[in-house]
Amino acid sequence: MSQGHDAHATSHEAGAVHSHRGAYIRLGVILTIVTAIELALPFLKDYPEIWNPIKPVWAPLLVVMSIAKFGAVVAEFMHLRGDRRVYQFLFMSPLLLAVVLFPAVGALSVVTFRPFGEGYASTAIDVRSGYVAPTKGPALEAPLADEKFVLAFNEAKGKNFEAGKKIFGEKCVSCHGKAGEGVANLGFNLTDNCYKYGSTFKDLYLTVAKGQNGGKMPAWSASMKGEEMRQVVYYIKSLKGSNAAGGQPCVGDQVAD
């Protein structure tokens, strides 16, 4: 991106004011290409043979591309490169402060305020419901700070889960069975790894809210609040893979995770 100034010196008449148009358009094309590479990512995930080898390098590569784009826009479009020192100082010093300060505060807080740190983000319920992967290292050590907070934190999670379980017991068991094992010709098995309409929160939520299978699964948004649908989905996610006895056969795609 440094060719901008050299280019206009040769391709344009030198004068009091000169055009950077060519350099700007070139940079626009480069930024487009970089963005296209970034966006290829979510689609590559569907091709494991391509995705798996490059998986470890994608995160750092994305960060580098983002910083490069950031720098290119500031240096060229905002013309900070080669501009007065005072402008550079006014912008760069708070930028560096922000880049250093906020991650540092975040890191420090994880150490000193344990409830937000590793080991406490994931309770057993989280792990069961598929929301949070089990933490590495010794799980659930003694808290370093604020025991009350930990209790409140876990209680809130538990309430969510219990509320979802209760709603499931009232509205869902007639078709999906008491343990979610499914009922022939009525409701699919929710305890295997097969989800005809998807198993992410989004898929499950939309299935609950809008209904599926030509109305066999009713649209619950008519009679349930968003909060309630969220809680029941939270519970349904915990059923996946529990393989309740007498479960209905697999319908739809096998979901790996």
Place this chain on the structure above:
Amino acid sequence: MSAELAHADDVALSHDAGHESDHDHGHPATVENNFLGLPNIKLAMWAFLGSECMFFGSLIGTYFFYHGKSLAGPLPQDVFSIGITSISTFLLLMSSLTMALAVDAMKLGNKNSARNFLLVTALLGATFVGFQVYEFSHFVHMGLGLSTSLFSSTFYVMTGFHGGHVTIGVIWLTMLALLIHQGKLNTQRLPVSVEVAGLYWHFVDIVWIVIFTFVYLLEFIQ
């Protein structure tokens, strides 16, 4: 309209003492310069953008501080739609290009071209805001309200403030294009006026470059 512009030129030039000496970056001397010999308005904008770094830094930092600590779903992976967000991201990126071209055209004294590029920039920005409104309403439909979880609160405040900045920018650029069209601005000041609006606009774009990569794209790596 051209008669008005010519008149504005004359008025400006009659007050223009040091115009010939200044061809550093095309800042005419009629702009109120400070003791450093720099246009005050541009210096103020850079200082403001410096403070904005801290402002958005704190919002983005807060988002990551609470990342993965939400009590209830939906979580980012459940609601984010990379396809839709990439379109709006691309539009915002291209608006930075048209903004740079507007500044360039204005420096060359090409008012009509500058006005048109400003309008295109504002239009792209407005489309970005439209996409964000759609995204937010989709998320709310998914059960993700402002106070649903740590994720939703930090996400809405962060992206909402960014969307607010874009909205202000759209209004600013539209007004600027309108005033240029009507010839109501001092011609000597115009290049700096457009340049300063451009600085603000590019900053809004780079904030989104950071948010898009760190909030949206990296979410799909894990």
